[in-house]
Amino acid sequence: MAKEMIAMILAGGQGSRLYALTQKLAKPAVPFGGKYRIIDFPLSNCVNSDIDTVGILTQYQPLVLNEYIGNGQPWDLDRLHGGVHVLPPYQQATGSDWYKGTANAIYQNISFIDRYDPQYVIILSGDQICKQDYSDFLRFHKEKNAEFSVAVMEVPWSEASRFGLMVTDNDDRINAFQEKPKEPKSNLASMGIYIFNWDILKAYLIADEADPNSDNDFGKNVIPALLKDGRRMYAYRFSGYWKDVGTISSLWQANMEVLDPSHSGINLFDENWKIYSRNSGQPCQQIGSDADIVNSMVTEGCKINGTVKNSILFPGVVVEKGATVEAAVVMGGTVIKAGATVSHCIVAENVMVEEGATVGKMPEEGLNIAEPGEVATVGSGVKIGKGAVVGPKAMVSNDVKDGEEQW
């Protein structure tokens, strides 16, 4: 049974700039928005766009991600024909290789794609927060009779030189590609989301693999090769919320923006475009008599008896009486004991913040989501001892002893 379009999600990213958060898990598995992980966004977009066959390309710390995806049931991707498949690199008769680049990752899975005999393949990134209707993107691709389309965002001209830019004509046909140029000729930044005609993609992947000098990368090699051959390439303009959460401050920022959908444009509360996730299966949140919760999101299994302000709490977080959490992203299973203060930071899963400890600090000029400044980070499983201090710039991935300070 042929599929019209299948999706391939590039989820191999190590996320090295998220350091303390990605020691034990791949970036797409990083928790986000109270009960989600980053990968929930492309996966939910796929099912909401009626794409029922998805390959997830992993190679870095895949354990958490594999377990999380499981049989794909939470995303309705447990299908008889198709569904979601996690695709790590594997040994072949000709030898085995890690995925050398984004294009090579797809190349190594040509036979997976061929099983579904698709007309189109959409290549997605597993580390972006974005709600996008891929079926509308496909409609555009078909309308333009394109062989390749790329989703682009208009960015301010002043920032254009930080991006990979698509130079287009009046009909949105791409005639040049500039990778982080000094003198930008366009302000249409590539989102790293592509639709290819499968026959074209396959041919170019095979050619690219045969070239020993290639980096096997879509941006560096495959797209320039398509351009050189004068293929029908189009830029699809996307104007919704899109964020690459590659850094601690952008991850913190995106979480804070979830709390303010009317201004930020990221609305997770839309019944018509649900973001699905694997459920933690914990009982209801317990809000105690001394709790004070304002402008925050709290989810299942949490026990709150302290002050929580402008924060996002993941499943099973405990905030004891007299503890204060402000402008913080606190991931699942973390315990914040009495009298501790946790502010302007990201605290990963299963952290123990002991009594009277301090993590992070509110900026003196107050909360500014657009310009976050310093965001403290505590890695998963870390214990912050009694009265210990984790400074506003600190990134902690080892225990901090009682009374110790870390800046």
Add this chain to the structure above:
Amino acid sequence: MVSSNANALGVIFANSYDNLVPELVAERTMASIPFAGRYRMIDFTLSNMANSGVDNVSIIVRKNYHSLMDHLGAGREWDLTRKRGGLNIIPPFAERSVKMYSGRVDALASVLSWLSAQKERYVILSDSHIAMNFNFNKLLEAHIESGADVSMVYNRTEIPDGARNDNYTIRIDANGRVTELLSNDYRPGMQNLSMNIYVIERESLIQLVRDAAVRGLVYFERDILARNLSLLNVRAYEFTGYSARLADMKSYFDENMRLLQPGNVEQLFDAANPIYTKIRDDNPTRYLEGSRVKNCLVADGCVIEGVVENSVLFRGCVVKKGSVVRNCVLMQDSVVEENCSVEYVVTDKNVHITSGKQLCGTDSFPVFVAKNHTV
């Protein structure tokens, strides 16, 4: 969690004691009554069975079971979507004339051929009016070790007002054998109140039900056990953990409220024996500017802008600005518009309280608003 499957199959009666809570079962079964914020009563028994390795479970339903079927689906959330065994829902079989079950014997008699075809040596029978965290394995072990014909579970408690006309209590000798089984006991003080959970060998259950059905008997407890206590070795098995028993509207309210007392949620929900339920993919709950929430049990998907105290909020409830909700149980998707005052109220699913309304019950008589109603 156990490593192996129990040598017992489960039979759950979904409609027993429906008569005690007519308001709540107007459009559902006892088993599908929402409880504790995000669960339904059946979730407790079913999860306990699944966690105990009882993975061949049949639910006998009598009427009003659409909501239950919707909730259970194929049993996936309880890990009971199995090729061998798994979840099985048994509605009344339309044979010549549709005959409703009137008692447990009747119901079991209608599934005798299915029961005969099963492989498990033991059968666990259970109702669904009690929420608790129960280990069926331990019960099964105790039953096998004792050599009893039947084991029945009870707890020491006062008889709830609502259950005075519908209960079983037992007297037990020094060896734990049941010497007397009383119907509709009304004595004050602590009693050995049956929890209506029984273990029996499958073959003997078939025999007992067959004999009873032939003689036109209806009730398993009154007509089979109580009459044969000298012949049958019936053992009592005491449950000493936390349990929430629904006996009337008042107890429904009280049992929800009791979960607000510190430590009770932890007793009912043991992390080692999770209670599973149907997933609705709600967002986390949002506490907006102006919210003031104290001493509450809140499910996901709620949006709170008002004051909520001493209450249980199910999934997707909304409390808008200027509203005060105290001592309430708001079931799924209830909406309290702006500037309302709502106290001692139980709203069924999808109730809409329009702005400026005052709704007030009392501790002893909470106001109930039926499903889908607008106030």
